[in-house]
Amino acid sequence: MKRDEKSEKKLHNLLQTCPFFSDAFCCDSLSSTNDLAKELAAKESPQGTLVLAEAQTMGRGRMGRRFFSPRGDGLYMSLILRPERNQQNPGLLTACAAVAVYRAILKLTKISVQIKWVNDLYFDGKKLCGILAEGQVGTSGELDCVILGIGLNLQRPKEGYAEEIEGKTVSLAEMTAEASVPDRLTLCAGIVREFAAIYQAFPETDFLEDFRNASCVIGQRISYWQKGEQKEGEALSIDEQAGLVVRTDDGGTETLGTGEISLVRPLL
Ligand code: BTN
Numbered sequence: 001m002k003r004d005e006k007s008e009k010k011l012h013n014l015l016q017t018c019p020f021f022s023d024a025f026c027c028d029s030l031s032s033t034n035d036l037a038k039e040l041a042a043k044e045s046p047q048g049t050l051v052l053a054e055a056q057t058m059g060r061g062r063m064g065r066r067f068f069s070p071r072g073d074g075l076y077m078s079l080i081l082r083p084e085r086n087q088q089n090p091g092l093l094t095a096c097a098a099v100a101v102y103r104a105i106l107k108l109t110k111i112s113v114q115i116k117w118v119n120d121l122y123f124d125g126k127k128l129c130g131i132l133a134e135g136q137v138g139t140s141g142e143l144d145c146v147i148l149g150i151g152l153n154l155q156r157p158k159e160g161y162a163e164e165i166e167g168k169t170v171s172l173a174e175m176t177a178e179a180s181v182p183d184r185l186t187l188c189a190g191i192v193r194e195f196a197a198i199y200q201a202f203p204e205t206d207f208l209e210d211f212r213n214a215s216c217v218i219g220q221r222i223s224y225w226q227k228g229e230q231k232e233g234e235a236l237s238i239d240e241q242a243g244l245v246v247r248t249d250d251g252g253t254e255t256l257g258t259g260e261i262s263l264v265r266p267l268l
Helices: 005-014 033-042 090-109 184-199 208-213
Strands: 023-030 049-056 074-081 114-116 120-123 126-137 143-153 221-226 229-238 244-248 253-256 261-263
Touching: 005 023, 005 049, 005 184, 023 033, 033 049, 033 074, 033 126, 033 143, 049 184, 074 184, 090 114, 090 120, 090 126, 090 143, 090 184, 090 208, 143 184, 208 229, 221 253
Parallel strands: 023 049
Antiparallel strands: 049 074, 074 143, 114 120, 120 126, 126 143, 221 229, 221 261, 229 244, 244 253
């Protein structure tokens, strides 16, 4: 594994006043930053350990999907978390990361992106960033750690996006004038800072105000899978655990904890 000490030093400088941050592993190419973060966590690396890669050969998204990670075109980062009991709700952790990314982008570019419940960030109806939280259970059966992976498109790859995401994906450089694209490490440090502020304030959930205001889902007709059945309904609100409250077509309501939804009428 080839490490980039210059970037690691820069991250230590950028995050020296953020006590949550503990160490950085900046690598050239990895199968997935989540994989290395898992290995490090198994060797007792503490919470706040950060793994970055220039490229991922097997970057993954939710539902077993691939996350395209071409060299130098994205921010591919994972954070090791060792959540206390009151921090262990996976939906809430993902929402916390989504708001951290939203706030960091707003601060650095003045652009307000949208959050598609529960783990994606969008701009103009196109996906900019995805979040993948993976829990690791210890021998006692208790949650040992969570690996929080964030993949954010920085620029359109020269060879274009992969066929299946072309037309549905956007990058920071396409959203902003090229000159105002924050560099990868500044953005990463901004996200870690915002994340730490929210995560360390748990069970305080003020951050959900931004999660709700930035949502592109509330008031929309959505479809989702539940217990092997595809359903449709209207997204009504987001509750205090970041659950999505849905009015079902039979007139009832139900709350989704995590999982994936689609907008019946895409935002484009
Ligand atoms: C999704 O869109 O479903 C989630 C995508 C998460 C991608 C990030 S990139 C860094 C980390 N490593 C991975 O393999 N996946 C996450």
